[in-house]
Each structure stands twice: as C-alpha cells, then as structure tokens.
Amino acid sequence: MSGPRVDAKVVLLGKEYVGKTSLVERYVHQRFLVGPYQNTIGAAFVAKVIAVGDRAVTLGIWDTAGSERYEAMSRIYYRGARAAIVCYDLTDGSSFERAKFWVNELQTFEENCRIYLCGTKSDLLEEDRRRRGVDFHDVQDYADEIKAELFETSSKTGQSVDELFQKVAEDYVRFTAFQLMTEEKGGIDLSQKSSPYFYSCCHH
Amino acid sequence: MEQISKDFSELSTQLTGMALDLEEEMRQSKEDKLDLSPQTCRRDSVLSGKEEEDVTMDAWRMHQKHVFVLSEAGKPVYSRYGSEEALSSTMGVMMALVSFLEAEKNAIRSIHADGYKVVFVRRSPLVLVAVARTQQSEQEIAHELLYIYYQILSLLTWTQLNHIFQQKQNYDLRRLLAGSERITDNLLDLMARDPSFLMGAVRCLPMAAGVRDAVSASLQQARAKSLVFSILLSRNQLVSLVRKKDQFLHPIDLHLLFNLISSSSSFREGEAWTPICLPKFNSSGFFHAHISYLEQETDLCLLLVSTDREDFFTVSDCKRRFQERLRKRGVYHALQEALRTPFYSISQVGIPDLRHFIYKSKSSGLFTSPEIEAPYVSEEEKERLLGLYQYLHSRAHNSSHPLKNIYFTGPNENLLAWVTSAFELYVCYSPLGTKAGAISTVNKLMKWIRKEEDRLFILTPQTY
Numbered sequence: 001m002s003g004p005r006v007d008a009k010v011v012l013l014g015k016e017y018v019g020k021t022s023l024v025e026r027y028v029h030q031r032f033l034v035g036p037y038q039n040t041i042g043a044a045f046v047a048k049v050i051a052v053g054d055r056a057v058t059l060g061i062w063d064t065a066g067s068e069r070y071e072a073m074s075r076i077y078y079r080g081a082r083a084a085i086v087c088y089d090l091t092d093g094s095s096f097e098r099a100k101f102w103v104n105e106l107q108t109f110e111e112n113c114r115i116y117l118c119g120t121k122s123d124l125l126e127e128d129r130r131r132r133g134v135d136f137h138d139v140q141d142y143a144d145e146i147k148a149e150l151f152e153t154s155s156k157t158g159q160s161v162d163e164l165f166q167k168v169a170e171d172y173v174r175f176t177a178f179q180l181m182t183e184e185k186g187g188i189d190l191s192q193k194s195s196p197y198f199y200s201c202c203h204h
Numbered sequence: 205m206e207q208i209s210k211d212f213s214e215l216s217t218q219l220t221g222m223a224l225d226l227e228e229e230m231r232q233s234k235e236d237k238l239d240l241s242p243q244t245c246r247r248d249s250v251l252s253g254k255e256e257e258d259v260t261m262d263a264w265r266m267h268q269k270h271v272f273v274l275s276e277a278g279k280p281v282y283s284r285y286g287s288e289e290a291l292s293s294t295m296g297v298m299m300a301l302v303s304f305l306e307a308e309k310n311a312i313r314s315i316h317a318d319g320y321k322v323v324f325v326r327r328s329p330l331v332l333v334a335v336a337r338t339q340q341s342e343q344e345i346a347h348e349l350l351y352i353y354y355q356i357l358s359l360l361t362w363t364q365l366n367h368i369f370q371q372k373q374n375y376d377l378r379r380l381l382a383g384s385e386r387i388t389d390n391l392l393d394l395m396a397r398d399p400s401f402l403m404g405a406v407r408c409l410p411m412a413a414g415v416r417d418a419v420s421a422s423l424q425q426a427r428a429k430s431l432v433f434s435i436l437l438s439r440n441q442l443v444s445l446v447r448k449k450d451q452f453l454h455p456i457d458l459h460l461l462f463n464l465i466s467s468s469s470s471f472r473e474g475e476a477w478t479p480i481c482l483p484k485f486n487s488s489g490f491f492h493a494h495i496s497y498l499e500q501e502t503d504l505c506l507l508l509v510s511t512d513r514e515d516f517f518t519v520s521d522c523k524r525r526f527q528e529r530l531r532k533r534g535v536y537h538a539l540q541e542a543l544r545t546p547f548y549s550i551s552q553v554g555i556p557d558l559r560h561f562i563y564k565s566k567s568s569g570l571f572t573s574p575e576i577e578a579p580y581v582s583e584e585e586k587e588r589l590l591g592l593y594q595y596l597h598s599r600a601h602n603s604s605h606p607l608k609n610i611y612f613t614g615p616n617e618n619l620l621a622w623v624t625s626a627f628e629l630y631v632c633y634s635p636l637g638t639k640a641g642a643i644s645t646v647n648k649l650m651k652w653i654r655k656e657e658d659r660l661f662i663l664t665p666q667t668y
C-alpha cells in the first residue's frame with residue numbers, strides 16, 4: 001500500500017463522548033469547539049508533524065468513534081498502531097470500564113502498541129472536585145500493572161494535551177531507535193527517506 | 205406535446221442507472237386501509253398515556269409529523285421528538301395496534317383519525333410508524349418511512365440487523381444506533397423541504413458542460429482498484445459522479461450519502477473513513493467511504509466509496525491526485541465559480557407567469573429546479589409549495605388512477621403536472637394565468653430546458 005509519509009500510527013480509543021475528537025482538535029488546531037456534541041462517524045484521520053529534539057516525526061492520528069456500532073470494525077483502525085491513547089472521562093466511571101476493554105483488546109491483538117491512559121475533562125474537576133468519577137490511585141495502579149503512561153488532560157484549557165502527544169512522539173523515537181538497533185537491518189526499508197528512524201506504520 | 209416528449213426521452217443518459225422506482229416498490233407491498241371512526245380511535249388513544257407526566261404534551265402534539273421506529277418485540281428504536289423512554293407507553297399502544305393489525309410482513313397500513321394519519325410500515329424486524337397532520341397521502345408517508353428504514357440499514361446492513369434479532373428478539377437496538385439519531389432527524393427534516401426525495405432523483409449543481417467534463421475526467425483519472433463510486437458534491441447537489449463499469453448507484457443510496465454528509469459537521473476535519481452500507485446497491489455488506497471537504501466555504505465535499513476497508517491510504521491518495529489533476533487542468537477556478545452560484549433564477553426562462561418548476565429526467569435519475577423565489581419566501585411558504593408538488597405527485601402516481609396530465613387551479617397559484625415515460629414536469633404559475641396559457645408556455649419551458657440541458661444535467665457520465 002502506498003502510505004503517506006507517516007512515521008507513527010497513533011489511535012485514540014474510548015467510550016463515546018469521552019472527548020477523543022476534542023483532544024485531537026486541541027492538539028492539532030489549538031482550539032476547543034463549543035456547540036452541540038458531534039459524535040464521530042467511523043473514524044477520522046489527520047497527520048501532524050511534531051518535533052522531537054532535532055527530528056520531525058509525523059504522527060498519523062486516528063480518532064475513532066466510540067459508538068458500539070463500530071466496535072466490530074475497530075481493528076482496522078488500531079492495527080499496526082505504535083501508540084494508543086485510551087481515553088476515559090474523569091467524571092464518568094463507566095467510561096473507565098470501557099477503557100479497560102480497549103486495553104484488553106490491544107494487549108491481545110497489538111503487542112507492540114504502547115498504551116497511554118488519558119483521563120479527560122480535568123477542567124470539570126477543577127470546578128468541582130466531587131465530580132471525579134474515577135479514582136486517581138486506582139487508575140495509577142492499573143497503569144502500572146499494564147505498563148501504561150497516565151495523563152489527565154483538558155481539551156478545554158489545553159492542560160497536558162501537548163505533553164501527552166510529545167510523550168507519544170518521544171517514546172516512538174526512543175522505541176524505534178532501540179528496535180532498529182536490536183533488529184539491525186531486519187526487513188525495514190529505509191531507502192524511502194533519509195531519516196534512519198523512518199518506519200511506516202502502514203507498510204502492510 | 206407528443207414530439208417534445210419524444211425529444212425528451214433522449215435527454216440525459218444513464219448516470220445512476222435508475223433501478224427500481226420507489227413507486228414500484230410501494231406498489232409491490234400490498235396497501236391496506238383501515239378507516240376507524242374517531243370514536244373508536246381517538247387521537248388520545250394513539251398518542252397519549254403520558255399526559256399527566258409530560259407538561260409539554262401539547263407542544264409535542266403540535267408537531268406536523270411524528271416518526272417512531274420499534275422492534276417487532278415492541279422495543280423503542282427511534283423517536284423523532286422526545287426520548288423513546290418518555291414515550292414508551294405511546295410505543296406500547298402502537299405495538300398493540302400493530303399486532304391488532306397483524307398482517308403479512310412488509311405491509312403498509314394506515315388509520316385515519318381526527319385529522320391525523322397514522323401510517324405503519326413493517327419491515328421485519330422493524331416497525332416504522334408515522335403520525336402525521338400533513339396533507340401527504342399514505343403512500344408518501346410510507347415512502348418516507350421506508351427512507352428511515354434504509355437509513356438504519358445504511359448503518360447496520362440488513363444482514364446484521366436480522367442477525368441481531370434472530371439472536372435476541374428483544375434486543376435494544378438503540379445501543380447500536382447511539383449517536384445516529386441526528387442523521388435520522390436530519391433526513392426527516394430534509395424530506396420536508398427538499399423535493400429530491402419526492403422526485404426520487406438527485407439535483408445537479410448547474411455548471412458549464414466543459415467545466416463539468418474536466419472535473420469528471422479528473423475524478424475519473426484519480427481512480428483506484430477498490431473504488432466503486434467517486435462522488436463530488438456540494439450542499440446536497442451533485443457536481444460529478446464516476447462509477448465502476450456496470451455498477452449503478454440508486455438515487456436512494458445517493459440521498460442517504462448526501463444526508464449523512466449534511467447531517468454531521470464531524471467530516472469537516474481531517475479525512476473520515478467509515479463503514480457504510482448502500483442498501484439499494486447491496487444491503488448485506490459494508491463499503492468503506494472516504495469523506496473529506498475540499499473547500500470549507502463552498503462545502504465542496506469528496507466522497508470515495510471503496511470495497512476494501514484496508515485501503516485507506518490508497519483512497520486518500522486518490523483525493524490528492526484528484527486535486528492535483530484539477531489544478532493541472534486549470535478548472536479549479538471555474539469550479540469555484542459554479543459553486544458560488546448553485547441556483548438559477550426562474551426569470552432566466554423568460555416566461556412571465558412562471559414561478560417555479562421541477563423537471564425530472566427519469567432515465568438519469570436527475571432533476572433540475574430553479575431557486576424558489578417570491579412569493580415563496582418564508583419557510584412556511586416554501587413548504588407549502590412543496591406540499592402542492594407533493595399533492596400533484598401523489599395524484600399523478602395514484603396506484604389505482606395514475607394521471608398523465610393534471611392542471612390544478614388554486615387561490616394563490618395554478619399548477620400543472622405532466623408525467624411521461626421519459627420525464628416528469630411540475631410547474632407553478634401565478635394564479636392570473638389560464639389553462640390554455642399554461643399549456644402553451646410549457647412548450648417554451650421545455651425548449652429552454654433542452655437548450656440548457658448540458659448545464660443542468662450530467663450528460664456524459666464517466667466510468668473508471
């Protein structure tokens with residue numbers, strides 16, 4: 001398949017309404033749209049270049065729909081992903097249960113995908129602590145157990161959003177460099193790009 | 205007239221390859237009418253149950269058309285106004301009615317009571333119900349319900365829908381349809397004001413034939429193996445369509461695609477890649493649609509329908525190639541110009557008493573219509589005009605007495621309908637004219653359409 005110049009495939013997963021699209025909107029366009037909630041249909045793809053040190057890494061971001069309707073199809077969106085941002089709404093306990101479902105799914109089918117747990121809408125907690133519906137320490141324990149990074153973000157204020165994607169990109173570079181060293185020239189075609197780290201997520 | 209009608213049978217070519225006419229489909233399902241007197245079927249017994257609990261009941265009842273979808277087990281699936289929960293007892297009454305009317309599958313039945321028409325369409329495993337105060341015939345209301353049914357199929361496929369209910373009769377389908385209510389709401393709103401659905405045809409964006417040909421050629425060149433249809437549209441108007449050889453897109457499927465795009469702003473960012481079933485084309489499986497806006501201001505949107513869900517990047521590349529071709533051919537500017545003038549004025553036709561018309565070319569599944577102008581300015585007046593067309597249409601297509609020519613005189617306007625095997629024409633005149641005058645100007649109108657046809661229609665459809 002003729003892929004675009006994407007280095008790392010990143011997929012966002014999570015229950016509907018948790019704020020995946022808002023997260024991408026904040027990260028890619030530095031804005032937060034108010035107005036009626038527009039659920040994603042299928043999935044939306046957007047590429048974004050991010051600097052890691054003196055390198056430019058292109059993230060191919062897949063913002064998936066949370067609706068159960070697409071669950072059976074979800075593999076096409078996360079297959080080959082190097083990173084998965086699994087979102088849950090900090091004010092909605094049930095969304096964390098759904099996040100666990102996605103983690104299981106990824107652990108079963110995508111061993112090489114790094115997982116980033118992302119608690120969204122932290123601004124709502126700033127307003128009112130009692131709205132927290134997911135205990136921080138529970139999530140922390142769970143994140144340790146599955147070896148995932150944990151972030152609490154707000155797409156409204158922008159809190160920790162850039163940090164999250166920065167971490168994803170940095171881990172990608174570090175992990176890929178490591179992988180290239182250990183794999184040596186194991187079947188990765190570097191001829192398309194001068195960067196020694198180039199790795200197309202969509203090579204299959 | 206004979207001669208003109210012959211001429212027009214040659215107009216336009218196979219674009220969408222108009223498969224079954226909706227009317228035909230309606231005729232296939234046996235129609236049953238049940239006239240219950242107001243005493244035995246009071247409005248309240250159909251609609252109420254929640255009166256004490258719902259203070260907005262009066263407002264709720266004022267709506268022109270309620271639409272409900274239920275499963276055959278009586279579980280609510282969709283309600284146009286108000287939550288399905290709040291209306292569960294209403295749904296219960298409907299279910300009781302449905303089983304009371306218990307009939308063979310796929311039947312259409314209706315009840316007339318107290319100024320309302322209650323129309324039932326059964327498409328196993330779903331039952332669709334409309335409670336309408338509009339002037340539409342049962343057939344037309346049922347026609348709209350069928351669209352809602354197809355809308356649901358486009359999200360789930362017929363196969364999946366049936367499979368689910370075979371597994372579990374009382375499955376709550378709302379789980380799978382969550383988030384799609386807006387699409388269905390939009391479809392119902394669109395059907396109330398856009399004649400495309402009534403006509404069972406698609407409106408083209410008027411543009412110079414040379415420009416359209418260049419756009420279509422660019423689209424045709426940006427092909428990929430897995431592509432079945434490439435569709436360029438703007439605000440529910442078709443700009444260009446390229447299809448695989450021998451594959452035809454039914455107007456209903458195209459309407460569903462148009463509706464999907466117009467109902468959601470979520471396609472405006474990035475590139476969407478979504479499973480979609482085209483129920484008239486193939487109700488058993490999903491295609492994958494690549495949806496992206498090429499221009500935000502003019503809502504120019506590209507829709508690429510692929511058979512391969514793994515083919516995103518190839519299809520995405522088709523988009524890039526299409527845009528590149530457009531620029532190379534130097535037609536981008538002309539295309540933008542056309543997009544900025546999506547409607548033409550009736551005054552261009554040059555017939556004084558003429559106010560508006562709809563002309564549908566049957567072979568192509570396309571229609572053309574000028575902008576609706578004064579005195580039909582308010583939304584209400586526009587809907588009233590559409591209502592008149594609806595009335596003429598239902599008269600012309602009445603299954604027991606179909607009519608080829610209708611002249612209708614009303615207090616505010618006169619209307620004419622002319623239906624042949626090649627085309628359908630609905631014309632609106634000022635109330636001052638005469639029947640003879642109307643008939644004589646129809647010839648002039650037809651000549652004008654003929655002269656403009658390469659701008660108003662897509663005459664040279666492309667295949668890959």
Ligand SMILES: Nc1nc2c(ncn2[C@@H]2O[C@H](COP(=O)(O)OP(=O)(O)OP(=O)(O)O)[C@@H](O)[C@H]2O)c(=O)[nH]1
Nearest residue numbers: 016017018019020021022039040066121154155156
């Ligand atoms: N206060 C606040 N609201 C947010 C935040 N992020 C998202 N929302 C709101 O939550 C709702 C859902 O956001 P989306 O980003 O559309 O959710 P989604 O996860 O993409 O939903 P699906 O596409 O259906 O899966 C919207 O009304 C957003 O405005 C946030 O950080 N703070």
Ligand SMILES: [Mg+2]
Nearest residue numbers: 020021039040
């Ligand atoms: Mg979303």
